Amino acid sequence: MSIIIKGGTVVTASQSYQADVYCEGGVIKAIGKDLDVPSGAEVIDAGGQLVMPGGIDPHTHMQLPFMGTVASEDFFTGTAAGLAGGTTMIIDFVIPNPQQRIMDAYKQWREWSEKSCSSYSFHVAITWWDETVYQDMGTLVNEEGVNSFKHFMAYKNAIMADDEVLYNSFSRSLELGAMPTCHAENGELVFQLQKKLLAMGMTGPEAHPLSRPPAAEAEAANRAIKLADVIGVPLYLVHVSTQDALEEITRARSNGQRVYGECLAGHLMLDDSVYLDSNFERAAAHVMSPPFRSKHHQAALWKGLQSGNLQTTATDHCCFCAEQKAAGKDDFSLIPNGTAGIEDRMTVLWTHGVGTGKLTPEEFVAITSTNSAKIFNIHPRKGSIQVGADADIVIWDPEATKTISVKTHHQNIDFNIFEGMEVKGVPSHTISMGRLLYKDGELRAEKNTGTYIKRPAFRPIFSALDKIAKAKQPTPVKRS
Numbered sequence: 001m002s003i004i005i006k007g008g009t010v011v012t013a014s015q016s017y018q019a020d021v022y023c024e025g026g027v028i029k030a031i032g033k034d035l036d037v038p039s040g041a042e043v044i045d046a047g048g049q050l051v052m053p054g055g056i057d058p059h060t061h062m063q064l065p066f067m068g069t070v071a072s073e074d075f076f077t078g079t080a081a082g083l084a085g086g087t088t089m090i091i092d093f094v095i096p097n098p099q100q101r102i103m104d105a106y107k108q109w110r111e112w113s114e115k116s117c118s119s120y121s122f123h124v125a126i127t128w129w130d131e132t133v134y135q136d137m138g139t140l141v142n143e144e145g146v147n148s149f150k151h152f153m154a155y156k157n158a159i160m161a162d163d164e165v166l167y168n169s170f171s172r173s174l175e176l177g178a179m180p181t182c183h184a185e186n187g188e189l190v191f192q193l194q195k196k197l198l199a200m201g202m203t204g205p206e207a208h209p210l211s212r213p214p215a216a217e218a219e220a221a222n223r224a225i226k227l228a229d230v231i232g233v234p235l236y237l238v239h240v241s242t243q244d245a246l247e248e249i250t251r252a253r254s255n256g257q258r259v260y261g262e263c264l265a266g267h268l269m270l271d272d273s274v275y276l277d278s279n280f281e282r283a284a285a286h287v288m289s290p291p292f293r294s295k296h297h298q299a300a301l302w303k304g305l306q307s308g309n310l311q312t313t314a315t316d317h318c319c320f321c322a323e324q325k326a327a328g329k330d331d332f333s334l335i336p337n338g339t340a341g342i343e344d345r346m347t348v349l350w351t352h353g354v355g356t357g358k359l360t361p362e363e364f365v366a367i368t369s370t371n372s373a374k375i376f377n378i379h380p381r382k383g384s385i386q387v388g389a390d391a392d393i394v395i396w397d398p399e400a401t402k403t404i405s406v407k408t409h410h411q412n413i414d415f416n417i418f419e420g421m422e423v424k425g426v427p428s429h430t431i432s433m434g435r436l437l438y439k440d441g442e443l444r445a446e447k448n449t450g451t452y453i454k455r456p457a458f459r460p461i462f463s464a465l466d467k468i469a470k471a472k473q474p475t476p477v478k479r480s
């Protein structure tokens with residue numbers, strides 16, 4: 001299948017220019033003015049539209065077994081919904097149970113993800129530690145193309161990584177050239193606050209944000225940053241939701257530390273008043289962690305994106321329907337944590353970022369695609385429009401409008417946190433590895449057609465950092 005996109009404006013993270021784009025065999029074969037139409041090629045008229053790298057959502061949880069249930073969106077429905085929203089690649093998470101062999105969990109997730117219809121890859125969570133974990137991390141990096149490891153600093157008595165696990169895993173990541181990532185919330189503090197609030201009779205969703213205050217995130221962000229600094233390894237913090245955590249990142253970066261921050265479309269748009277809804281279902285539908293925050297945090301996150309101290313945007317797409325959320329009817333701490341957004345991330349960020357003048361179109365490309373590709377070491381194969389890159393392309397109509405609704409979305413969930421939002425700037429076509437899979441509202445995704453993307457280890461920067469870390473090692477004082 002070959003496709004030629006005629007008459008559009010190519011927008012990358014660094015420039016915008018008029019050009020046609022020709023795709024064949026899953027990759028971009030030619031870019032230029034007035035390209036000839038090769039015989040048999042499907043022609044897409046992109047006049048008045050933008051031709052951008054497909055979105056990369058670096059943080060999703062398809063069919064995640066979590067909090068006694070399983071996320072309702074599977075790898076097919078989730079990647080398909082992503083395509084409808086202009087996202088052509090996800091990086092999901094393998095989350096082993098404590099004591100479960102990491103490689104076994106990885107194989108399980110690879111099986112589940114075969115039904116994907118776009119590109120996908122995995123971060124692997126380190127939820128416990130022993131010699132097999134050390135070995136399996138090596139196998140994952142050297143043989144399976146995993147170059148990032150995730151650490152949940154929350155979820156005590158479940159998947160929480162304590163400081164010992166963090167130390168061991170960060171150190172091993174440095175040796176291997178893999179990026180450690182953290183969900184930064186102080187799990188002990190959250191656990192104690194949950195108990196305290198429940199004892200006070202605070203059983204409803206309004207207690208959820210109270211049990212996870214900004215300080216719990218800031219403390220964990222600071223701890224992870226300091227551990228990474230001592231070990232000498234770069235660090236990526238997922239779903240930064242507070243001004244406080246952003247300040248920790250900003251300070252570290254201004255000191256020359258290689259720390260990256262991700263934020264979610266939901267945290268940029270919603271505030272914590274959602275938990276005061278008198279309807280349990282609506283309030284519970286917003287329960288995710290970290291929770292939505294008071295408004296000044298949203299303003300800070302936008303500034304973080306503008307200043308470059310936050311580099312990526314994601315969704316933490318993790319769907320639970322009303323009947324699943326009902327598990328926490330009498331105890332907010334049992335409400336399965338998660339909200340959706342993979343289909344809406346790009347249009348919400350365009351509307352509220354580019355549409356308000358906070359971001360340029362090029363910055364939009366950077367924060368929705370290119371920066372993730374760079375940070376997770378798959379650029380320029382992904383996140384770019386250039387000859388030889390994968391033909392993962394979204395054709396964007398900056399004038400088209402729609403109203404986001406659960407009634408029309410493709411996501412497999414009975415709620416949309418952006419319900420009723422009017423957006424301007426939506427995808428008209430989405431091309432994944434050279435296949436036109438979304439066209440003017442028609443989704444043509446098919447199961448088992450996605451591609452697992454191996455991500456190579458980071459070299460030589462990590463080797464240099466490893467050497468620096470080793471050179472810093474003290475030597476004992478010789479005494480007579």
Ligand code: DUC
Binds near residue numbers: 183
């Ligand atoms: N937060 C969520 O809301 N859901 C899944 C995992 C997480 O960290």
Ligand code: ZN
Binds near residue numbers: 183238239290
């Ligand atoms: Zn998380």
Ligand code: ZN
Binds near residue numbers: 316
């Ligand atoms: Zn997550």
